[in-house]
Amino acid sequence: MEDNNYKASKCIPKGTVIQEWKPYKIISIIEDKREEGFAELPGYAQCPVLNHSIEIRRTSQNLGSPELPRFVNRLFRDGSFEALCVLALFDELLCGKRIPMSGALERESHDGNRHMEDSSLLIESWPFVQNEVSWMQFLSLYHYIESSMHMLTIDHPLTHYAKHVLFQTEHFDEAVKICQRKKWIPKESENRLQVSQFLLDYVASLPPRIVGVLIGNPASNSTSVTLKQCSIPSAYLELTVDKLSDQMKCKMISMYDLQREEPITVSTRVNGLDPLQDQLDGKLQINSMEKALMAQRLAHNHFQNEKYREAMSMYKECYEFFSPKDETRAADLLHSMAAVRLSQLKFLQAQREWKKGSKYQHVNAGIALQLAKQTAYGYFENSRAGSKQIKVLQHEAIGSSRTLFITPRTVSPNMCRKLIAWAKDHASEQGGWTTSRHYAVPTNDIPLHVSKNLLNWFVGWFQETAIPLLQSQFRTKQTFFVHDAFLVRYSAGSSSEYLPLHYDESTHSLVLALNSEFDGGGTYFYNLDHTVVPGSGSLVSFRGNKLLHGGNVVTKGERFIIAAFLYVDDETTCEQKRSSSTSVQNTSKRSKPEEGFSFGFF
Numbered sequence: 272m273e274d275n276n277y278k279a280s281k282c283i284p285k286g287t288v289i290q291e292w293k294p295y296k297i298i299s300i301i302e303d304k305r306e307e308g309f310a311e312l313p314g315y316a317q318c319p320v321l322n323h324s325i326e327i328r329r330t331s332q333n334l335g336s337p338e339l340p341r342f343v344n345r346l347f348r349d350g351s352f353e354a355l356c357v358l359a360l361f362d363e364l365l366c367g368k369r370i371p372m373s374g375a376l377e378r379e380s381h382d383g384n385r386h387m388e389d390s391s392l393l394i395e396s397w398p399f400v401q402n403e404v405s406w407m408q409f410l411s412l413y414h415y416i417e418s419s420m421h422m423l424t425i426d427h428p429l430t431h432y433a434k435h436v437l438f439q440t441e442h443f444d445e446a447v448k449i450c451q452r453k454k455w456i457p458k459e460s461e462n463r464l465q466v467s468q469f470l471l472d473y474v475a476s477l478p479p480r481i482v483g484v485l486i487g488n489p490a491s492n493s494t495s496v497t498l499k500q501c502s503i504p505s506a507y508l509e510l511t512v513d514k515l516s517d518q519m520k521c522k523m524i525s526m527y528d529l530q531r532e533e534p535i536t537v538s539t540r541v542n543g544l545d546p547l548q549d550q551l552d553g554k555l556q557i558n559s560m561e562k563a564l565m566a567q568r569l570a571h572n573h574f575q576n577e578k579y580r581e582a583m584s585m586y587k588e589c590y591e592f593f594s595p596k597d598e599t600r601a602a603d604l605l606h607s608m609a610a611v612r613l614s615q616l617k618f619l620q621a622q623r624e625w626k627k628g629s630k631y632q633h634v635n636a637g638i639a640l641q642l643a644k645q646t647a648y649g650y651f652e653n654s655r656a657g658s659k660q661i662k663v664l665q666h667e668a669i670g671s672s673r674t675l676f677i678t679p680r681t682v683s684p685n686m687c688r689k690l691i692a693w694a695k696d697h698a699s700e701q702g703g704w705t706t707s708r709h710y711a712v713p714t715n716d717i718p719l720h721v722s723k724n725l726l727n728w729f730v731g732w733f734q735e736t737a738i739p740l741l742q743s744q745f746r747t748k749q750t751f752f753v754h755d756a757f758l759v760r761y762s763a764g765s766s767s768e769y770l771p772l773h774y775d776e777s778t779h780s781l782v783l784a785l786n787s788e789f790d791g792g793g794t795y796f797y798n799l800d801h802t803v804v805p806g807s808g809s810l811v812s813f814r815g816n817k818l819l820h821g822g823n824v825v826t827k828g829e830r831f832i833i834a835a836f837l838y839v840d841d842e843t844t845c846e847q848k849r850s851s852s853t854s855v856q857n858t859s860k861r862s863k864p865e866e867g868f869s870f871g872f873f
């Protein structure tokens with residue numbers, strides 16, 4: 272199968288079902304008894320993956336290595352789908368299935384080992400079978416199983432409840448009372464975003480998630496599709512029960528607006544690789560395609576596990592291997608290296624990596640986007656404000672940690688109206704509001720760098736007003752860079768009426784209120800349990816990657832804001848890191864979502 276099969280054949284808007292498969296044969300589902308009590312919640316019955324008959328299939332035989340059960344148990348505890356893959360693998364092995372050896376090996380030699388790319392499971396499970404089978408046999412077995420199996424994690428129904436149903440249910444107060452009675456959430460909780468987060472934390476503290484392993488090629492009737500894994504996923508898989516036929520359906524859904532030809536990559540998470548990775552890191556000499564692909568996977572894993580130094584050096588080696596011969600992969604690697612730099616809060620270094628990638632912008636939309644923002648926001652230009660005498664606006668600190676401020680009337684009401692009008696004009700002339708700012712919610716926004724009017728105004732305002740204000744609020748002399756900025760519209764009663772709790776991908780963030788003709792709304796800060804709803808023209812500034820926050824539900828009308836995600840440059844960041852031990856620490860257990868990295872959000 273060619274890589275082209277994974278590419279978007281046309282523009283695919285966010286939220287589109289790219290592919291749908293049904294039915295699946297479910298051979299294994301692990302399920303715990305966590306429903307107890309949840310059924311009382313109003314609307315809980317709407318959650319997918321309920322009422323499904325469960326077959327638990329575990330092999331009782333000796334699995335060949337005394338390590339395996341412990342390994343598998345740990346994976347189960349982490350809720351990892353790999354556990355089931357390993358089990359299924361061993362089931363096949365122990366059933367004495369005949370493995371079509373030659374087929375698998377031929378395929379490899381024809382396509383230059385392309386199939387090794389997604390082989391984290393292969394790497395992971397090898398130590399557990401090496402006493403039983405040869406590497407070649409194992410490789411064949413792996414490919415055989417891979418070609419006939421799809422693996423999915425299924426969210427716990429309460430996760431769906433917390434993310435979606437809670438926001439729709441009219442019986443919110445009743446739901447809260449039940450949750451409080453059961454001690455899933457604390458007594459005082461009442462804000463929807465807060466309750467949602469408490470429930471997500473609760474579900475994260477429970478035993479393993481429900482995990483399914485699906486056997487049988489879902490696309491066997493049509494062209495077959497292999498799901499690729501990537502550190503920048505563009506699609507996710509959703510599993511639902513078809514009520515009519517009582518069969519499982521699987522859908523692949525785009526996570527953001529995919530451009531024509533953009534690769535479709537699917538998010539999965541790799542757990543429990545570390546010890547093996549340490550072994551491999553030192554030994555992996557990148558002298559073949561197979562090794563380079565394996566190294567790239569390991570680098571992605573390092574990145575996911577926030578081992579930036581290791582990730583960076585491995586990406587570099589891979590880049591050296593691929594750059595003379597494979598433009599697409601080389602571009603992907605440069606993009607990954609820049610993303611690592613950004614995660615290290617080295618903003619300018621990240622931008623330099625992207626700049627190096629300018630020769631690849633025709634094959635990599637991510638690089639092209641960053642280069643467009645470099646031009647728009649002038650990261651490498653020295654023309655900073657500072658010569659003028661600047662008056663810092665009066666502002667108010669919220670809480671004692673100097674992580675959140677409100678500055679009233681930073682922009683005139685007239686200007687606010689103009690900004691909204693420009694955004695609306697842009698949307699009607701250029702094909703509407705974009706929806707790709709958040710991986711989980713179809714937001715409505717216009718990136719400022721694509722609208723001349725919005726950009727010109729914003730850059731001027733940012734230099735003259737925002738930078739001096741932020742320097743004073745956050746007590747730094749360093750300058751701030753705009754990593755991204757959007758004019759955002761929330762509409763009551765639509766799918767873009769709120770924004771779930773999240774950390775921004777920024778060191779500092781701005782929310783500039785542009786109107787006040789709505790009910791609800793405002794920015795909710797979880798640690799402070801405080802919603803700020805400042806008047807039109809007022810600015811909320813805060814530590815974007817430190818404070819868990821979200822857009823509160825707009826219950827009537829439309830709310831317009833400018834949201835901007837900023838970085839102080841890296842030297843400043845080091846200084847601030849040292850002095851930030853006094854800042855409010857985040858008590859939430861929420862971890863980063865599973866999708867590697869995304870721009871605009873963590």
Ligand SMILES: O=C(O)CCC(=O)C(=O)O
Nearest residue numbers: 775782793794821822834
């Ligand atoms: O709507 C708000 O006030 C918050 C917006 C926000 O957090 C974001 O866009 O990242």
Ligand SMILES: [Fe+2]
Nearest residue numbers: 774775780820
């Ligand atoms: Fe945010």
